[in-house]
Amino acid sequence: MAYDRLMIGTGATPVRPPIAGLDGLGPADGVHVLHTMGDTFALLRSIEQRKARSAVIVGAGYIGLEMSEALTARGLQVTLLEQLDQVMPTIDPELAEPLAEHLVERGVSVHHGTKVRAIAADDGKLGVDTDTDRFHGDIVLVVAGVRPDVQLAADAGAALGVRGAIAVDRRMRTTLPDVYAAGDCVHTYHRLLDADVYLPLGSTAHKQGRVAGINAVGGDAVFAGSLGTQAVKVFDLVAAGTGLRDDTARTAGFAPLTVAITADDHKAYYPGATPIRVRVTGDRRSGRLLGAQLLGSHGAEIAKRIDIFATAISYGAAVHDIEHLDLSYTPPLGSPWDAVQIAATAWTRTAHMMMERAADTRRPRAKVT
Amino acid sequence: MAYDRLMIGTGATPVRPPIAGLDGLGPADGVHVLHTMGDTFALLRSIEQRKARSAVIVGAGYIGLEMSEALTARGLQVTLLEQLDQVMPTIDPELAEPLAEHLVERGVSVHHGTKVRAIAADDGKLGVDTDTDRFHGDIVLVVAGVRPDVQLAADAGAALGVRGAIAVDRRMRTTLPDVYAAGDCVHTYHRLLDADVYLPLGSTAHKQGRVAGINAVGGDAVFAGSLGTQAVKVFDLVAAGTGLRDDTARTAGFAPLTVAITADDHKAYYPGATPIRVRVTGDRRSGRLLGAQLLGSHGAEIAKRIDIFATAISYGAAVHDIEHLDLSYTPPLGSPWDAVQIAATAWTRTAHMMMERAADTRRPRAKVT
Structure with a gap:
């Protein structure tokens, strides 16, 4: 054909x-x-x-x-x-x-x-x-994981990129003229790293496919990029994450600090409150929000709580921005300070204390005589 | 004292x-x-x-x-x-x-x-x-609702603001020296309207109280403002909203368009999917996201889905930004295009069709002879 x-x-x-x-x-x-x-x-x-x-x-x-x-x-x-x-x-x-x-x-x-x-x-x-x-x-x-299926593209002479996936730009163009690729077979632009990674996810595949489709029929769309936002339900728990963890952030040149808290998903006086473990990662130098991870009960709106962080990261949020967001509150479903905000506050406080301690060690001390 | x-x-x-x-x-x-x-x-x-x-x-x-x-x-x-x-x-x-x-x-x-x-x-x-x-x-x-309790402040000579609430600036200072006020007794700065409104909510009260407290002890904090984000659980349903609805948006000088869709909270092949009704309001001229409203089942993460919109609005998001967010996806809890993204796409398409139709009516038509 x-x-x-x-x-x-x-x-x-x-x-x-x-x-x-x-x-x-x-x-x-x-x-x-x-x-x-x-x-x-x-x-x-x-x-x-x-x-x-x-x-x-x-x-x-x-x-x-x-x-x-x-x-x-x-x-x-x-x-x-x-x-x-x-x-x-x-x-x-x-x-x-x-x-x-x-x-x-x-x-x-x-x-x-x-x-x-x-x-x-x-x-x-x-x-x-x-x-x-x-x-x-x-x-x-x-x-034990997947690898990109690149045989067809490689045989046709398309360049391969990160982890052997088909190399594409943010318009989902391969290196071959008029040939687009998207989904688990390509590498993926990471919004925070400003670099390509291999992150095969259904949500990403859909977004990339749409960009490729728009461009293939003469439009001009650009893939906004992935943050690696993920969630999984395992029995009664849901784990979710977005953005960078310490290791990746450090490698990318950030000065990451991760702070952990546990807070109820909703007000304890309303029946059924369950604890959410929140880990927030930010850059100590700039205060920028780099990532977050959550673990909590199925029903504790873990998946869409991680999306609050993912949305904020997309706009280059500072960690302390999260504290000021006007998030919804009703006793059966949240708190006046949502768990994600309590975590952000803890991060800011910890980062501040670390700065003060660092300043303190640099200060000449009075000698005890 | x-x-x-x-x-x-x-x-x-x-x-x-x-x-x-x-x-x-x-x-x-x-x-x-x-x-x-x-x-x-x-x-x-x-x-x-x-x-x-x-x-x-x-x-x-x-x-x-x-x-x-x-x-x-x-x-x-x-x-x-x-x-x-x-x-x-x-x-x-x-x-x-x-x-x-x-x-x-x-x-x-x-x-x-x-x-x-x-x-x-x-x-x-x-x-x-x-x-x-x-x-x-x-x-x-x-x-039948509440009114601000301002007797003490008014007797002391504090100026009153919107709907008779205590007038405060964004540092939560009343017009009286060294007197701060916060919560349901004051009017509230609205982030989108850039004006004061009366919006007594627990989440707002907590944020204002913290700003007042920081400033009262010599700090310098500024209240970021409310979007009127709200949620309520009624039996098995949760209703939530954030930002502006058509009327308020129009009064504030926007050209609002509200588009409604219904989409499942998660993939239908995974048991227990329920429909979410989503209404997205944006400004037809600028494409700016102005507000959103959701109605869906308790358990469908309605409260934290509205928070995705609230977070985006805080950063001056365009409606079409929502489509590009890297939100979490797992079949029991979401879709590769989340319900909030399907709504944003529908809004963008509708706004585009309206623009085309408007352009079409301005175009001189060939006469049928």
């Missing part, structure tokens, strides 16, 4: 980590990845045909966490293995820890810092070997 | 509307206002002592709506009377109507456009007369 403009939306494919035995195993053996609808149907068939009562999930990112809940809800005993030192490596360990505790409370056997070495059939079950243990499951789910 | 600085926080008092018989009736007769904790205890005693099975509530603002739910939950048959043509006059009729329907579904007898003329004891009950009907209740609650 000939084209005037071509749009590439090949997405991403699941990473198959270097696990001995993995290449020889597939859905027929109860070993699954999750990418297409077909993968999901195959998994459901596997659960049924194998009369599965247990599952081992390799990878504790979003999909691993959501599948832990989903399979537990189906009555399976779930073992969740993660090679990094925490579940959900996109949030700080201080939030990942209570999230892992919640999984354990709900019956999931959680093992982080646990690298899977091999998978093999083992007496009607599947055996998953780490350096120290063998875990068993009727099925195994390998959900 | 002498003072260096004085802070006035006298709040507001309930309006007692001009209803014949009201002045001679009080808690002992089952007729109540709601202002202090004492008022609440008196109401509870009244319900118990009168073995109340029915209540008439005069006024369908926030308190009237919340008390309709609270008394229904206690098993009373509630009649809700409002003299204006809709419940919750702070939102557009298009949202007030489904809110009223929800009250009716939950057993509340709702009558708007119904002005109360008289209250009188009537055969062991209380009779509430309007122009056309007599409503009966074991108790009557008069919740």
Whole structure:
């Protein structure tokens, strides 16, 4: 087929980590990845045909966490293995820890810092070997992230960018004339870093796709950029984040400070209040808001509370701006100072105290004689 | 007591509307206002002592709506009377109507456009007369708004401002030296109108009080201003609003356009999705975001969704900015284009079509011969 403009939306494919035995195993053996609808149907068939009562999930990112809940809800005993030192490596360990505790409370056997070495059939079950243990499951789910599917674009000569994704500019143009690309197959402009990153997210894919589409039919649209805003529901908890965490912020040249508080989602005198853990990251030098992370109950409006931070960051907010926002308040749903504002106030106070302490150590001291 | 600085926080008092018989009736007769904790205890005693099975509530603002739910939950048959043509006059009729329907579904007898003329004891009950009907209740609650309590400040010679509230500047200084005031007793700087209004809200009172406190002890703080952001839970619905509605915007010199959409709170394939009604108001000339109103289910993150708009307005956002925000997405809690973004897109499209149509009518037309 000939084209005037071509749009590439090949997405991403699941990473198959270097696990001995993995290449020889597939859905027929109860070993699954999750990418297409077909993968999901195959998994459901596997659960049924194998009369599965247990599952081992390799990878504790979003999909691993959501599948832990989903399979537990189906009555399976779930073992969740993660090679990094925490579940959900996109949030700080201080939030990942209570999230892992919640999984354990709900019956999931959680093992982080646990690298899977091999998978093999083992007496009607599947055996998953780490350096120290063998875990068993009727099925195994390998959900260890994705990589961009760039074969078509690369074969056509398109330049590749960050982490091998298709290189695009903010108009979603590839380096090939009249060829656009968007979604999980491309790298993504980050609004705070002013640089490209690989951040495959559905919300980003939609926005990029629209920009590519507008431009492909003769318009002029520019992708505003991602902040990496994310949320995930895991049983009764929701974790969410936006913007930069300490490490990335420091690498990008900021002087990050992260301050944590816990505050109720709504007034305690109204029934059902639950604590929200808030972590706010700002730049100590400029006071600029760099990021935020939240962990709280499903029902505590965590997802849209992170969006308050995401919106503010989009406008280059200072952390102390958050304190002055006229946010909604009604006792069943909030507080006169919302949890996000209490966190911002704590950040400002901490940053101020640190400045004063720093000034104090530079001041000549009277000698005690 | 002498003072260096004085802070006035006298709040507001309930309006007692001009209803014949009201002045001679009080808690002992089952007729109540709601202002202090004492008022609440008196109401509870009244319900118990009168073995109340029915209540008439005069006024369908926030308190009237919340008390309709609270008394229904206690098993009373509630009649809700409002003299204006809709419940919750702070939102557009298009949202007030489904809110009223929800009250009716939950057993509340709702009558708007119904002005109360008289209250009188009537055969062991209380009779509430309007122009056309007599409503009966074991108790009557008069919740018809508040007025600022300015007696102390006025006696001391402080100037009064909008709607008779204590006049303050954005540092919360009254016109009297060293005297500050904050909360429901003062008028409030509106961030979008750049003018003072009377908008007594708990969230505003807290922010103003902090500004007054900082300044009273020698600091220099400025009140950022209110957007009138509000939310209320009524049974299973939450209504919320921020910024300006058409009328106020037009009076303030804007060219407002309000566009309405309905979108699910989260992806329909994940159980429990509910519709959110969104109304977005923007300025047709500048594209500036002026306000938004939401109505949706409790649990649909309505309160913090309105805060996305409130945050954006604080930064002088254009409506189309909202489409580009990197908001969180996870199927149980949102969509790749959040409901607030779908509304912003609809607004931009409508404004664009109106501009094109206007341009079209100005264009000379070919005559059909």
